[in-house]
Structures are given as C-alpha cells and as structure tokens.
Amino acid sequence: MALVAARGTLLRAGVRLGTEAAACGRNGTRRSASHRVLVEPDAAAGIATIKFKNPPVNSLTLEFLTELIICLEKLENDKTFRGVILTSNSPGIFSAGLDLREMCGKNPAHYAEYWRAVQELWLKLYVSNMILVAAINGASPAGGCLMSLSCDYRVLADNPRYKVGLNETLLGIVAPFWFRDTLVNTIGHRASERALQLGLLFPPAEALQVGMVDQVVPEDQVHSTALSVITQWLAIPDHARQLTKSMMRKATTDNLIKQREADIQNFVSFISRDSIQKSLQMYIEKLKQKKS
Ligand SMILES: CCC/C=C/C(=O)SCCNC(=O)CCNC(=O)[C@H](O)C(C)(C)COP(=O)([O-])OP(=O)([O-])OC[C@H]1O[C@@H](n2cnc3c(N)ncnc32)[C@H](O)[C@@H]1OP(=O)([O-])[O-]
Numbered sequence: 076m077a078l079v080a081a082r083g084t085l086l087r088a089g090v091r092l093g094t095e096a097a098a099c100g101r102n103g104t105r106r107s108a109s110h111r112v113l114v115e116p117d118a119a120a121g122i123a124t125i126k127f128k129n130p131p132v133n134s135l136t137l138e139f140l141t142e143l144i145i146c147l148e149k150l151e152n153d154k155t156f157r158g159v160i161l162t163s164n165s166p167g168i169f170s171a172g173l174d175l176r177e178m179c180g181k182n183p184a185h186y187a188e189y190w191r192a193v194q195e196l197w198l199k200l201y202v203s204n205m206i207l208v209a210a211i212n213g214a215s216p217a218g219g220c221l222m223s224l225s226c227d228y229r230v231l232a233d234n235p236r237y238k239v240g241l242n243e244t245l246l247g248i249v250a251p252f253w254f255r256d257t258l259v260n261t262i263g264h265r266a267s268e269r270a271l272q273l274g275l276l277f278p279p280a281e282a283l284q285v286g287m288v289d290q291v292v293p294e295d296q297v298h299s300t301a302l303s304v305i306t307q308w309l310a311i312p313d314h315a316r317q318l319t320k321s322m323m324r325k326a327t328t329d330n331l332i333k334q335r336e337a338d339i340q341n342f343v344s345f346i347s348r349d350s351i352q353k354s355l356q357m358y359i360e361k362l363k364q365k366k367s
Pocket residue numbers: 131132134168170171172173174175176214216217218219242243246248249250251359362363365366
C-alpha cells in the first residue's frame with residue numbers, strides 16, 4: 076500500500092516509471108534511474124552505487140524519497156545485485172536529512188503522505204536483503220544520518236566539516252522512536268541518550284569513537300573503501316547473512332510496522348503545532364542568514 080502511494084506521488088511528479096526506472100540496470104554503464112537518483116550498476120560484481128542528486132543539499136523531498144524507494148525496490152527485486160553503496164553525487168553534502176519545507180506550512184494530508192514515505196524508506200533500507208554500505212562523502216545530519224545508520228556499514232570521509240548525527244532537538248523537534256532505536260542498535264543506549272538529547276553532530280574522529288561510523292578514510296578513498304568492504308561481505312553466503320541480519324533487525328522494524336498509522340498520526344499532530352511550525356521557520360531563517 077505504501078508503495079502504491081509512493082508510485083502515485085512519483086507519477087504526480089511526472090516521473091516516468093517503466094523502462095527508465097527499470098534502468099537501475101545491469102550493463103555496467105552509468106544510467107539514471109530517475110532525476111534525483113543516479114545508479115551506477117556493476118552487474119559483474121553484483122554491486123550498484125546509488126548516488127543522491129537532489130541539489131542543493133540532497134534533502135529528502137517527497138519526490139526524492141519516492142524515487143529512492145522505487146529504485147531500492149527495483150534493485151532488491153533484481154537478483155543481479157547483492158550489494159549497494161549509498162553515496163552523494165555532490166561531495167560535501169551526503170544529505171541534509173528531511174526536507175524542512177515538506178514539514179512547514181503544508182496541510183495534514185501532506186504531512187501524512189510525507190511521513191509515510193519517510194517510514195517506507197527506512198523500512199526498505201533497514202531490512203534490505205542486500206548489503207548496504209554508506210560511503211558518506213559529506214555532511215549528514217538527521218535524516219541523512221538515519222539513512223547511513225540503516226546501512227550495514229558506514230565509511231566516512233575524513234573532513235571536519237562532514238559531521239554526522241541526529242540533531243533533531245536543535246531544531247526543536249523530536250526524533251521518533253524508530254530513529255532512536257536505529258541509533259541505539261548502532262551505538263548503544265547511553266551514548267544514544269546523550270547524542271539524542273543534545274542533538275550532537277559528530278566530526279569524523281568522534282563519530283568513529285562513538286561508533287556512528289565504522290571507518291574514517293581520506294576523502295578520495297571513501298568509494299574504494301566501501302567497495303572493498305562490500306566485496307568482503309559478499310563472500311558470506313547470502314542466505315546465512317540475510318537470515319542473521321533479519322534476526323538482528325526485524326524486531327525493530329516490526330515495532331514500527333505494528334504502529335505505523337499511529338506513528339503517522341503522532342507526526343502529523345506534532346508537526347502541525349504552532350510552536351513546532353515556528354521553530355522550523357526560525358531554523359530555516361537561520362540557515363538563510365548563515366548564507367548571507
Ligand atoms: C520529527 C522529524 C525528524 C526530522 C528529521 C530531519 O531530518 S530534520 C532536518 C534536519 N536537517 C538539518 O538540520 C540540516 C540543516 N542544513 C544544514 O545544516 C546545512 O545546510 C548543511 C550542513 C547540510 C549544508 O551546508 P551548506 O553551507 O553547504 O548549505 P546551506 O546551509 O547554505 O544550504 C543551502 C540551501 O539548502 C537549504 N537547506 C539546507 N538544509 C535543508 C533541509 N534539511 N531542508 C530543506 N532545505 C534545506 C538551505 O535553506 C539553503 O536554501 P536557500 O537559502 O539557498 O534557499
């Protein structure tokens with residue numbers, strides 16, 4: 076049902092499905108699955124690289140989310156690909172997280188549609204049968220960080236500007252329980268409690284120390300490191316690795332699935348509050364002022 080909704084959004088956005096989306100292809104040439112998601116397939120290796128291309132900051136707009144969800148689903152169903160690298164087409168920014176404009180000044184129906192798409196992306200990533208490695212080549216706050224935390228392994232470029240973390244409280248908003256669970260499953264309860272309350276954004280050395288990422292490497296080695304990690308993981312028999320991943324993660328996704336509609340309602344009523352709308356508007360204004 077969620078995918079049907081996602082497809083509806085995509086079609087409204089005027090994006091062709093069919094052959095173009097199916098071009099999460101196999102012939103080893105660079106092909107575009109959509110406008111905002113580039114896919115570089117290496118069929119011989121069984122690996123595809125997904126590059127985010129939603130300028131200026133790869134924020135998760137509804138259209139971008141939808142294209143990403145459909146692309147992941149196509150790769151998941153195409154048994155050629157056993158591993159995927161997630162990275163940005165614009166080094167410097169991995170993803171600025173949820174798009175603030177999608178959460179500001181819109182109506183409840185829009186917020187509900189948006190939140191369902193955010194949930195869907197997380198569900199697709201977190202229990203994917205494929206090996207997912209995040210090659211984090213830029214700043215990655217909030218929802219951007221969630222995407223990388225949902226992968227099986229994270230490689231971060233060693234650049235002090237490339238901070239990662241769930242900074243929601245700094246915006247006056249609250250990361251939902253499944254963001255929290257994803258973080259707790261990665262760095263443990265105490266470190267998560269501190270990171271979430273303070274909205275900490277970790278520079279590379281600290282991110283490595285706390286376990287937000289698995290490796291920090293020079294910027295020009297992020298992709299090659301991700302490739303070599305995926306190659307190691309590919310050596311494990313798929314069925315055993317997939318069952319193990321499911322055993323580790325399914326309870327976390329089941330927890331959202333069983334209260335998905337309530338979670339949407341919570342988000343809609345939270346984000347619609349005047350005080351929250353005000354906080355978000357102030358934050359957007361602050362980002363603008365920083366520029367000028
Ligand atoms: C309950 C919900 C849970 C929430 C989860 C989330 O993910 S909440 C999300 C939490 N996310 C954050 O807190 C991240 C906030 N963003 C940042 O901290 C920085 O933009 C940066 C470090 C990502 C890049 O720095 P940089 O110096 O390279 O770039 P710049 O700063 O100059 O921005 C360029 C343009 O992009 C715009 N824009 C930016 N982000 C967003 C966005 N999320 N959305 C929409 N637009 C965004 C920005 O306004 C500006 O627009 P303008 O004026 O040209 O019309």
